[in-house]
Amino acid sequence: MKQFQELPPRRQEQLMAFDRLLTIMDELREQCPWDRKQTLESLRHLTIEETYELSDAILENDLPEIRKELGDIQLHLIFYAKIAAEKEAFDIADVLHGISDKLISRHPHIYGDGSGQPVKAETEEQVKANWEQLKLKEGNRSVLGGVPGSLPALVKAMRIQEKARGAGFDWEERQQVWEKVEEEMQEFKAEFNGDTGQAIDTQRAESEFGDLLFSLVNYARFIDINPETALERTNKKFIKRFQYLEERARANGKSLNDMTLAEMDVYWNEAKTI
Structure with a gap:
């Protein structure tokens, strides 16, 4: 040193x-x-x-x-x-x-593993795979053991899928993932029994909605979109537009509670152009 x-x-x-x-x-x-x-x-x-x-x-x-x-x-x-x-x-x-x-x-591909044998990791995916294997050798009982239980659900879904991929458990093609999204969408839709008028089984609908969200997170990962970042940007966009709507209403002496949706839509569409 x-x-x-x-x-x-x-x-x-x-x-x-x-x-x-x-x-x-x-x-x-x-x-x-x-x-x-x-x-x-x-x-x-x-x-x-x-x-x-x-x-x-x-x-x-x-x-x-x-x-x-x-x-x-x-x-x-x-x-x-x-x-x-x-x-x-x-x-x-x-x-x-x-x-x-x-x-x-x-990082044995940089510092060596002590055996004298070279360790190759020329791509990001190889580095991730090596990382997870090393963690198992260090005593982790599961590849998923390093995912904190207190993580927000959306972030946790992403981390679970990334770690499973590092262990070789993943879809091969992006189209397969999208087909899974469509499959989960249909299963979620079926729980509403929209054509029969029957009561919704809330517990089953919630389960199917969770499956749909998980599959959407999976697809986002395949196209290099961070779902947490994407949703937070949409949250911020909605907040900005809604606050514009409130400001315009106040400037015109109106309260949102007294306005129709059609009236609010006028200001909302204005906010989209800003």
Whole structure:
């Protein structure tokens, strides 16, 4: 490992900035009543909030905001490590060495696997496949074991499908996936018994709707669309148009509750052109 003085100036500055944050964290933990009171559990929901704020900044391609949110998340990471160090469990050096060791072991096509035999991974798919096999060798009982249970369902569906693909379990052609979407659409539609007037079996309809969503996520993956990003962009688009509708209504002395759908559609169509 290089001595500090041998490092390029920018790397020295980066390490000094990291040291500065560690020092501030030490001081806050000792002197600030709020920081001193925090626990791993109390920080958890704040970290989740910060992660979503970073996600929003990324979707908006707001680089200054991304920089800010990265700082907030970095603070949380340092905070967790500080609390763990106080418990004599681990410190930030253990965290960083741990992730470095994992990256080296998970990239045998770059660092070798210790056997002296070359490991090939010339495509992204080969890298993913190797990654999942290595995780199984490390003790994971299932390829899907690394998918967090608390992930939002849409994100979880995407991760499940990606991991299954890494193990070789996937459709071969995009058309096959689309045929599955159409099949699930028909099964979902059938649960409404639209032609018979019979009552809807809500539980079965929900199950079929879940299957339909899962198949749509699968198709999105095949055409390189992130479904979570796509849906969030649509959410933001709807919010922008709806707020325009509200503003135009207020400007004309109207309330949405008193307007007809036809009247609202006029403003809605205007919003589409902005």
